[in-house]
Amino acid sequence: MAGRLHIAEMNIAALLTPTGLPSPTIRQPLLTSPNHSPRHPTSIIALTEEGAPELRSAFWGLTPPWLKQLDRAPHCARLDALDSRPMYRDARHHRCLVPVTGIYIWMTQASGKQPFMVTHVDRRPLLLAGIRTFYPDPLQKTMPAHSSSSPRGRESFALITLESNALIAPFSDRLPAILEPESVSTWLSATTTPEEACALLSPAPLDALGIFPVSRAINAPSCQEWHLSHPVGPMRTAPRNDDTDTQQ
Template sequence: MCGRYALTATPKEISEFFDLADLDDFPARYNIAPTQPILVVMSSERREPGSNLPERRAFLARWGFIPGWVKDPKEFPLLINARSETAIGKASFRAAMRHRRILIPATGFYEWRRPPKETGVRPQAYWVRPKRGGVIAFAGLMETWSSADGSEVDTAAIMTTRANAAIHPIHERMPVVIKPEDFDRWLDCKTREPREVADLMQPVQEDFFEALPVSDLVNKVSNMGPDLQKPVAVSPPEEELPKKAKPDSSQMSLF
């Protein structure tokens, strides 16, 4: 899955990467968490010949997808990810897959390697970033949810796929990355059905990302500085083996 990510590129870098109109200034975000507002990119109306209007627009959406048919979000699970293998046919995402595919700008994401509980080893956080650096685009889905009082909120989810060989030792899932040359295809919901973009929902090539072990500062949403991405030393693999049983003693234990 993808439960935390970062967007530390400048507005100018993001505008150029996604071919957007100039964005308003905003700070780098090192620890984006579910339910927070996130930047998303959607296809706009096609521009007329000679027009300077962009074909894509960027806006904020709540990270946590709410299908349009949900009556009370408090009674509905928080959907921060959508599995690419099942999104086309799943009731929660079917309409968005057909009509509201989006791109989610990022500069990397965080993932946790979670050893078996019996090892006694704590989960290890990793900062996963593109080796070349810069901005990347996660595949996403959007839905505008309307409440009974008429208020509306744009909501979004990040699409995930099976992890490639490089990420699999950390986690079995990873975000779907859409390459710039495929932006138009992914965002074109008018002429391209979901099955026609299914080939884009695959793991990125194995040498695309690098994973750096980082401290557990990222676990806390209130930590938001660049120190979250500072690499740390990790325990040797031998320490993740099950602990040896203690020698038997003559004293009885209630446990």
């Protein structure tokens, strides 16, 4: 399960171009970090009520209005639990994208936990699938109606996870769902039912992702030095032809 993300500067308009969506309104600039943790503001892409894409920030930890303790807000939601858990009942109707440049996972080794970064094989940004909701702003007595400029209180979200593909499975059995460009518009649309939206999600194609080790300094959430997120070993990718492993 994804505990942390790598979010470098990226061109959000260019990222959305293959999806067919127009350039988004930038309500809040992209929040970047080489080692981004849950329980912090995070940049998401969602549609306004007018149906236009918008980049804004939200709390990473799904927080329904009835949740009293924010430290119990889940930062990830299993795809197979969206229909059964009350925590996700409303949020599954409200979806978002989380633009990232990498996903950290950990493998326990004899010498301790080794962090790895999962990226696109050509290091392009990834669009992760999320569900979102709002919780009351303690500074407001009532929750205003949602609009592109005035959300209903404070927005929060969780990433959706599903089974890893065969490349990532030896490192982690689950990974955040990655949306292909042709699925993005349907995923975000308010007219798409939760069942239709969930049907869009499946493990990433085997040849789409790569994984490489990074410095163990990344184990500390306080580590915010970009160079420590650089590869310290070759990228592993899916086997090709008769190869048992391809490294870049």
